[in-house]
Amino acid sequence: MVRQRRRRSLNQPAKQPPTPKFSQRSALTYWLIWLDVLALLVWGIVLLRFWITGRVNVLLHPDYVWLAVMAGIMLVGLAGAKVLQLLGREGRRQTADSRSTAQHFSLLPQGWSSLLLLVVGIFGLFYSPQAFASQVALERGVTETLTMTRSQPQSFRGGTRPEDRSLVDWVRTLNVYPEPDAYEGLPARIEGFVIHPPELAQDYIMLARFVITCCAADVYPVGLPIKITERRAAYPPDTWLRVEGQMVTEDLNGLRQLVVDADELIAIDEPANPYDY
């Protein structure tokens, strides 16, 4: 529409000689509309890209992924609808709502908002979010006794064979019945990434997982100490391992704790979905 107005002003110079300021503003507004469209399109693609590449798993709980996908589709659709409007049917619309070409209120200077969205969106096109690393786990405090009273009553499955329990299952089990001695001698096979907590001796590592409840803002780490025969430098932080062994209890830092006495430690790839639920 803005372009129409500009066109008309150019076509009818006798009636309405455009001031240079007017036509500059008009052209600017016209290009700013394209900037909006581009920003929305890029964001739509970013959301869909995170979904297609699977990186959305690093950002969101699977339950909320469909929201991001729907938003991506809608943003692309919106941008497409606006492009059609801009390219096609302007002429007939010109008089219908010439008033709506009036500038929208703006919080940021004209164009800045779209530019910001566009720049961050373009960055998102090329950046792959990384799952949180051991450093974050250490900062957030790995809890082996878990603060999550929450879902255990629903998720605790007493019938599960010990060797089929995941790291998070173990932590939940411990949380329901926090008596380490009760699990002594049970076989364990768990997967997670390595942390080197400073308070543990050199022949211990911590195997941890992040638990996500809705998005990366609320992930929190849970972990179990692993007793190894060599020094822990052999297993650098953030390495993903499958640990097989037995549960034993030990006094670590004055606390009686459940520890996995490792028989075998196998390096594995980071899972497609690095968080647990």
Place this chain on the structure above:
Amino acid sequence: MDRWHSGLTLFFSLLVEAFPFLLLGVIFSSVLLFFVDERQLIRAIPRNPILGAFAGSLIGFIFPVCECGNVPVARRLLVQGAPTSTAIGFLLAAPTVNPIVFWATWTAFRDQPEMVFLRVGFSLAIATIIGWVFSRQKDMRPLLNASVARAMPLPADTTSAGSTETPSLLQSGTFMLGQPGQPQRLDSSLWQAAGVGATPTVLSKGVSERFRLLVENVILELRELGGVLVIGTAIAALVQVAIPRDVVLGLGQSPVTSILVMMALAWIVSICSTVDSFFALSFASTFTTGSLLAFLVFGPMIDLKNIALLTSVFRTRAIIYLFFLAGQLTFVGAFLVNLYLG
């Protein structure tokens, strides 16, 4: 380097989480504009400030929006001439008092259903009280963002915006001399341009025309609020990465500090009201019930992310009033819960 990646992951996570809800909110608010005659809704709202605020608090049940999406709707209610108490009641309560959030909180706190009712009850009470407090201000415009103040109708004791005696060019604002004799105000808002304050021209237009305006409006609002969201999210991510969480958590067992800590956390994390109950749940065994409630009530009203959005409606002074009123009322309520129910 890890820290940098963590910050970026948080940043994109919050954005990817918030964008769908922002989109939903903007679409709802635009549909409200182009397909619902808000003035009928506004006419149906009781004029009594307390009842008006209470009615506004309940509008969220018709228009489920989270705290990213309620701002444009509240802004529109104000511009359309809704009583201040109603708009504020809606602004503060709608993110919590709506079916989506009710359902999410119910899912999270299945074992403690009282949390759901306390959350909704407190939000309604606080929103109504604050709406009533603000209704004492007869002319809200000094407290509002200049663009909203200009777009809203004048208070009843002065002449209406359309028939003001001041020549249009003597009004403040930016004008464009587009048509002879009809200077057009450049900074008037779209909804004002779209017929608000005059006859419901938009509602009399055909569906396809309204759809076209809807797309236009959605894009305009997404652009404005999206830009602000990016800034707010960047700040939220930075703060999260900069402050070790165990420092925050270490503070949390007494009935007083736990509430303050959870309120601060709600403010910092800026998590969307639709999903914040899951987040709160992760603190369920270490934090007092009252503090969780404070998190769930205070967070959706005011947080780091939506303070930026609020500046599109209010001036800083009003945001500070809102912040402290909501904060104090939440604290008192949560403290009582800790004392008598916790």
